[in-house]
Amino acid sequence: MSFGEGAAGSVLPQHIQQRVKRIAVILTALLVAVFVTFPVYIMIAIAVQSPAAVFEGGAVHLLIDSVTFRNFRILFEETNTVRYFTNSIIVTASSTLMSTALAVAAGYGLTRFDFTGKTLAARAVLFAYMFSPIVLAIPLYVIFYTLGLLNSYFALAMALTGISAPFTIWLMWQYFQTIPISLEESAWIKGASRTRTLWDVVLPIARPGYISASIFAFAVAWNDFTMARVVMSSDKMYTITVGASLFLDRVTIGWGETMAVSLLICIPPFLIALFLQNYLLQGFNVGGLE
Amino acid sequence: MSTVNSLKSSFTHLDERQLLLLATFIPFAAFFTIVWLIPIGYALWMSLLHDPTGAAIFTGLWNYVDILTSSDFPTFLWHSIVYALSSTVLSLLVGLGLALVVNQEIQGGSILRTMMIFPYLLPTLVVIFIWKFILDPNVGVLNQWLIQVGYIEDPIAFFSTLKWAMPAVVIASVWKFGSFSFFILLARLQAIDPNLYERARVEGASTWQAFRDITLPHLRGAILIILLVRGIWMFNKFDIIYLSTRGGPLKATTTLPIRVYELAFEAVDFGGATALAGIMFFLLAGVAVVYFSVFEPEKEVTH
Numbered sequence: 001m002s003f004g005e006g007a008a009g010s011v012l013p014q015h016i017q018q019r020v021k022r023i024a025v026i027l028t029a030l031l032v033a034v035f036v037t038f039p040v041y042i043m044i045a046i047a048v049q050s051p052a053a054v055f056e057g058g059a060v061h062l063l064i065d066s067v068t069f070r071n072f073r074i075l076f077e078e079t080n081t082v083r084y085f086t087n088s089i090i091v092t093a094s095s096t097l098m099s100t101a102l103a104v105a106a107g108y109g110l111t112r113f114d115f116t117g118k119t120l121a122a123r124a125v126l127f128a129y130m131f132s133p134i135v136l137a138i139p140l141y142v143i144f145y146t147l148g149l150l151n152s153y154f155a156l157a158m159a160l161t162g163i164s165a166p167f168t169i170w171l172m173w174q175y176f177q178t179i180p181i182s183l184e185e186s187a188w189i190k191g192a193s194r195t196r197t198l199w200d201v202v203l204p205i206a207r208p209g210y211i212s213a214s215i216f217a218f219a220v221a222w223n224d225f226t227m228a229r230v231v232m233s234s235d236k237m238y239t240i241t242v243g244a245s246l247f248l249d250r251v252t253i254g255w256g257e258t259m260a261v262s263l264l265i266c267i268p269p270f271l272i273a274l275f276l277q278n279y280l281l282q283g284f285n286v287g288g289l290e
Numbered sequence: 291m292s293t294v295n296s297l298k299s300s301f302t303h304l305d306e307r308q309l310l311l312l313a314t315f316i317p318f319a320a321f322f323t324i325v326w327l328i329p330i331g332y333a334l335w336m337s338l339l340h341d342p343t344g345a346a347i348f349t350g351l352w353n354y355v356d357i358l359t360s361s362d363f364p365t366f367l368w369h370s371i372v373y374a375l376s377s378t379v380l381s382l383l384v385g386l387g388l389a390l391v392v393n394q395e396i397q398g399g400s401i402l403r404t405m406m407i408f409p410y411l412l413p414t415l416v417v418i419f420i421w422k423f424i425l426d427p428n429v430g431v432l433n434q435w436l437i438q439v440g441y442i443e444d445p446i447a448f449f450s451t452l453k454w455a456m457p458a459v460v461i462a463s464v465w466k467f468g469s470f471s472f473f474i475l476l477a478r479l480q481a482i483d484p485n486l487y488e489r490a491r492v493e494g495a496s497t498w499q500a501f502r503d504i505t506l507p508h509l510r511g512a513i514l515i516i517l518l519v520r521g522i523w524m525f526n527k528f529d530i531i532y533l534s535t536r537g538g539p540l541k542a543t544t545t546l547p548i549r550v551y552e553l554a555f556e557a558v559d560f561g562g563a564t565a566l567a568g569i570m571f572f573l574l575a576g577v578a579v580v581y582f583s584v585f586e587p588e589k590e591v592t593h
Binding site: 017021025028029032033035036037039040042043046055059060062101102105106108109110113115119122123124126127128130131132133134135136138139140141142143145158159161162165169193194195198219222223225226229230241244245248255258259262265266269270272273277280 | 306307310311313314315317318321322324325326328329330332333336342343387388391392394398399402404405406407408409411412413414415416419420421422423424429430431434465497519522523526527528529532533547550551554555560563564567570571574575578581582587588
């Protein structure tokens with residue numbers, strides 16, 4: 001590390017060492033900030049300006065001096081963007097709901113009930129979590145094909161739930177373990193039924209757990225390209241990631257529209273980052289996200 | 291409460307318990323069976339057939355022999371290893387550097403932390419769009435700058451030249467996944483007792499010594515996990531490479547997942563595709579055995 005080396009020589013007096021280290025840290029931080037944000041800035045700069053302004057005179061101008069909605073207008077008028085977004089929203093919402101519900105139920109069951117093969121179940125869930133979506137996509141494609149389910153919201157939502165569920169189940173499984181059983185027991189003693197206790201005592205406490213689970217399931221479904229590419233082959237059923245991925249091959253669509261659609265795709269995840277950041281970090285801490 | 295009543299209530303209690311067990315376990319088992327066990331079992335079965343979607347003929351392990359002895363299998367395996375290893379190690383280093391910086395109490399540290407989450411949240415497609423633009427030979431900012439400083443004379447088409455395609459894919463991957471390592475390492479760093487550093491300082495240890503003797507040992511487990519788990523995920527990654535290079539140019543970035551897709555949907559060879567998927571499955575299972583025996587991640591569950 002750059003700020004470690006200065007100290008290793010330790011010829012310099014302590015306070016100068018400290019100052020050099022401080023400057024090095026701040027410089028690194030600045031560098032990082034630029035490295036991380038600059039590409040995002042580029043996306044925004046190209047999305048909100050007309051291509052004529054950005055590519056004027058052969059060189060790329062990245063200072064935003066004239067904001068226009070031209071790129072978005074073309075996107076909405078000349079492509080199926082609205083349709084793709086609708087498909088994405090339907091599939092993401094269904095998959096998020098399914099994955100979270102499944103995770104809450106399974107997580108509670110796996111935590112509160114003892115049965116043989118629990119270790120095996122844990123390993124199977126973790127193993128599935130590390131699995132490659134494309135490897136799962138091939139047999140799912142053949143199965144959906146045989147059942148006549150290709151190009152359906154149901155098939156894609158199921159497939160995406162398959163991808164997110166191992167982690168959401170794992171997360172809830174871990175999360176329910178942090179809730180002491182004594183809370184439930186005291187409710188039972190007071191005469192509440194198990195179901196009632198689950199509903200009124202356990203679920204409210206588990207809220208941070210299932211919020212981070214649903215954020216994860218949302219991110220998996222919203223960002224997915226692989227499953228949608230395999231399951232949805234009709235233009236009408238493309239999700240936004242598949243639909244937009246074909247933009248670059250089209251002559252009528254340029255970087256302006258491509259970055260505009262990118263910006264639109266980013267809005268939901270950004271809103272989540274803005275409002276639910278702490279839950280997201282919690283998810284990271286429990287099991288690491290993909 | 292009379293004995294009859296308490297007996298009755300304990301019965302309903304038991305029934306409810308069983309009901310709840312069923313209500314929670316059945317969806318889990320059913321879903322896992324439908325979406326995981328059956329497809330994987332079916333894929334393993336398909337991998338033993340010739341022409342599994344048409345007039346299927348049982349061929350035993352022939353598809354596996356075919357894949358493993360094909361002249362390009364070692365190449366694609368090598369690409370997978372190069373891609374997984376370089377993107378994992380680089381994003382670990384980037385994440386470690388950033389986590390160390392943010393962990394220093396500098397002004398704006400929390401802003402930096404919030405910013406770090408951006409690349410991670412951008413969908414893969416958007417990450418690829420952005421990097422395709424930056425590295426584009428005609429409009430790309432990087433080429434423009436490199437020419438301006440006089441480092442190169444002609445623009446480089448990073449994603450479509452043999453020499454640069456893999457590094458370009460790795461850069462985009464590191465940019466997106468550096469934050470993964472960052473958050474895991476930052477969490478570990480913040481859990482280190484500050485008194486340890488105080489004591490080391492009093493005893494005259496240099497910054498480097500403190501890093502080597504206090505920080506690094508605390509991060510060891512996290513670093514191993516990142517190398518192993520991130521490595522598996524990068525080995526299995528399909529979308530980043532497919533979206534940026536389609537495996538090209540001239541197969542220079544074709545990894546095993548890309549090859550599985552090609553075999554299934556371009557060559558329409560589902561036997562070969564599932565056999566290769568099977569090989570990936572067994573590779574993953576092998577690494578998973580190591581992962582489970584070293585870290586025992588499921589142990590917390592069964593305690």
